[in-house]
Amino acid sequence: MIQNLSDFLHQYPWEPEWLALGKPLDYLWDFDLPEPSEDLWPWLIDTSSFNKRIGVPEMHYTEKDGKLFGTSVNAGILMEWEEVPWEWEYLKGLNNARIYSKGLAKYVRSRYILYPKENGTKLLVYFGWIPRGLLGKSILPFGMKKLYSDYKKGLTDVIRDVRKKREYNKVGSNNYTFEKENIDLVTKSHPTKLIQISEELLKRKCNPEIIQKTIEYVLTEDDNNLYRIRVKQLAKEWNFNLTEILLVFLHGCRIGLFTLSWDVICPHCRGVRTEAKHLGDLRDMDSCDVCQIDFEATQANSIEVAFHVHPSVREVQKRFFCAAEPATKQHIFMQKYLSPDKQAESVLELGEGTYRFRTIGEKNFSIAELTDEDGIEILEWSPNSLHNEFKIKNHSKIQMINPTNQKLGFIIESRKEDQNVLRPADLFNLQEFRDLFNEESLAHGLSLDIGVQTILFTDIVGSTKLYSKLGDAKAFDKVRHHFIQVYRIIQESDGAVIKTIGDAVMASFPSSLKGLQASQNLQEYFTDESDPGILKIRTTLHTGPCLAVNLNSNIDYFGNTVNLAAKLQKDANAREIVFTESIFRDKEVRNYLLENGIKLRRIEFLQEWNKETIRIYKMKVSGKV
Structure with missing residues (x-):
């Protein structure tokens, strides 16, 4: 276990290419959190939401040639950078880096490390900066002092929210009561158009409770959650029948509350590669520059149907406060990059089940059955070295080897399909969709x-x-x-x-x-x-x-x-x-x-x-x- 900054720098030393740019500023913070790692993990990897919580300025990202570039304005200073692909390992930690072209720094690296404790989790938070010029050397230490204070408050709020969610789940995912005064209060705050939409949905015999819940959701939900609405997830959270929710959203598309898109999903990172407004706009092939693959866009798991708030009702923009790559790829339990001729080790600590082992850029993968009883105990993993199927014992040692002359990414991911995805067939098998969208x-x-x-x-x-x-x-x-x-x-x-x-x-x-x-x-x-x-x-x-x-x-x-x-x-x-x-x-x-x-x-x-x-x-x- 890392005890101090000296231990950390010994285990994670600076690479010479960054030290050549200047003397680093290193910070290591230690937080004792009274909750288990399993409960904290979803909140910690969502660094965008956490940054918003602690007041970090909004960031803007663009993808170009498979790379992610970001900009933000902090204390009046324009920051521009290239986002280095994130690395993470489930319940153990995550790390990322940025290469700055403008701003107070030339380079920054950060890392979270989680250690399980008897009554909670020990969280280490590290930031390492290569400052740019005298201004960077002067301002960054003051900024880090404030950031530490913000982290303490932010993590306290996370603990509160973890406990709130736990209690919420105990009483059931839908313990809503629709009091008359609440309905009247919300209705009075609706724009005229939303009142008309609600009345029209009632005429169309949609569920009144779902109508009310949907209108409230559109009015009050965070932009990031409204940017791509996943109705299967809402059905679980609201504890309503999926078909009844779909009817509200499908009819809502016809009367100006929502729009619908047919999103082509990368089979590896599961990110949206193409957002088609109509079914007829889909093509047979697509690509993901980040994952370095071309893929068929007509396969069973390639398309997700998503809903969006109609811009005449509310302008919704995707807002970033961090790239938060691990939060967008929760099916991936480990993502690790190795430079040419480098090696790394890890201990496999996941639940029993079936996982896919693959390297980034390769369509082929290996299926591993993880068991607590028997199987491989030491796994040497390099490109094309694994059998198509194999059994591996939990807590086995994994030795990752990159013998190539290029940087190589190693992935361990769940084989399970995302249960919150609304597939085209879910709509094709719904008579109301065929009646309402007969032009599709x-x-x-x-x-x-x-x-x-x-x-x-x-x-x-x-x-x-x-x-x-x-x-x-x-x-x-x-x-x-x-x-x-x-x-x-x-x-x-x-x-x-x-x-x-x-x-x-x-x-x-x-x-x-x-x-x-x-x-x-x-x-x-x-x-x-x-x-x-x-x-x-x-x-x-x-x-x-x-x-x-x-x-x-x-x-x-x-x-x-x-x-x-x-x-x-x-x-x-x-x-x-x-x-x-x-x-x-x-x-x-x-x-x-x-x-x-x-x-x-x-x-x-x-x-x-x-x-x-x-x-x-x-x-x-x-x-x-």
Whole structure:
């Protein structure tokens, strides 16, 4: 453990190239914080919010050729610099540096080091400056004295907020009460436009509590949180149903409260590379200069849907008080750079799970299973040295080696997908989106991977005889009524109609169980023994990977999954639901079938296009329950 500044400089000496610029000014501060590192870490790595808290002037950043450049005005003095890529290791520390072209310094480096204690965390904060001229040598010591005082107060406030959040989480993420006087008070402070928007959202049958919460959020939330609104995260924080929140935001886009963007996300750093205003603006390839990669922008995890406050309601600007790279990449647990022919060591101390090991600029990565029981205990890691998959023991020693002639970045990151991302498929499977945004479509020739979807086909049995028997007018009236009910039942089951083909309907659902329940509800409605004239339908289901494409300027689904779901229709009869093994093997579906005592008949189905036989299942629905 580092005890003093001398220990620190011994462990982290200045590099000769910076010492050649002048004599450094070194500062090391020691703070005892009465909270565990796990609770402090998210607050400490968000250095932008912390700097804002302690009154550091706002900063402005631009990216050029994969590098980040910053400017700010401090005490009337213009500061310009190049931001050196950050390094950090989860719960252990972080460090960064800036190379100044203007201002009081030529160079600064900073570092946080965390040591766990029995009753909290010991935090070391280090700043090292190479001052520029006499002015820098004179002013920086006074500035650092004030900064130390600001840090003490700021960390005290962080402890308070950590404890507040802990108590908040104990009582539940949504313990809101909507008192009448609070609603009136907020309403009186709304601009006229927001009052009109609230009234229109109520007319559109959106949830009143969510409307009120959303208006308050737009009026009072920090600019940085409003810059890119992630509705899945809001659904968790507010403890409301995601679909209900989406309805407020989607309708809000149509009446001037929000705008929507289709953001292309780098698969490595998960930063936004392109912000498309319309789905048709997306292209098949994109790049990230920071991560030094080109990537396909049409993969399942490449696009995030974000909402933004409409500028006529509130001008929102992204405000920076620091680059805060670790806070923007919380899926990365370690980021370490090594100069050519350099080595470094670390001890792996993460929770059990699966992680990706990669070097910056390389698309290939290795999958590591971290375990407390067995596995590699000493890992030598250099470019292309790791197996595609390996098992490693927790608390193992990692030896990173850079044998190249270029600076090299080593990354350990979570393999888990960000659960707060709203994907295009989440909207495509929402009927309200298709109704409200029917002008949105992909560029011609572009196919978007939307992952695994459950596809449902319905068709009227005996429609030809129906037209012959009743005549066109009466038959059409029955078919039209059938479409109305099919649309209603699919929407009530959280599905969306993709298209109609003659008398048939194609729909999609977010899960196999939702699709099966919708099929059952459809068959129960169209198997009403009290109405001998009611139409009879057949339904078929399959789940699997799908592509979204542009067909007649609409969002259509394409692929083997869609094809098989449609082909099953030839083996389905009236009042039957036919589905594939992938539906049957779904855990939720199996539990539903067992709990409801539903009997199935298993048969063989010949796929004529490849002459392979698969198992399918038939479920007969006798009538309304």
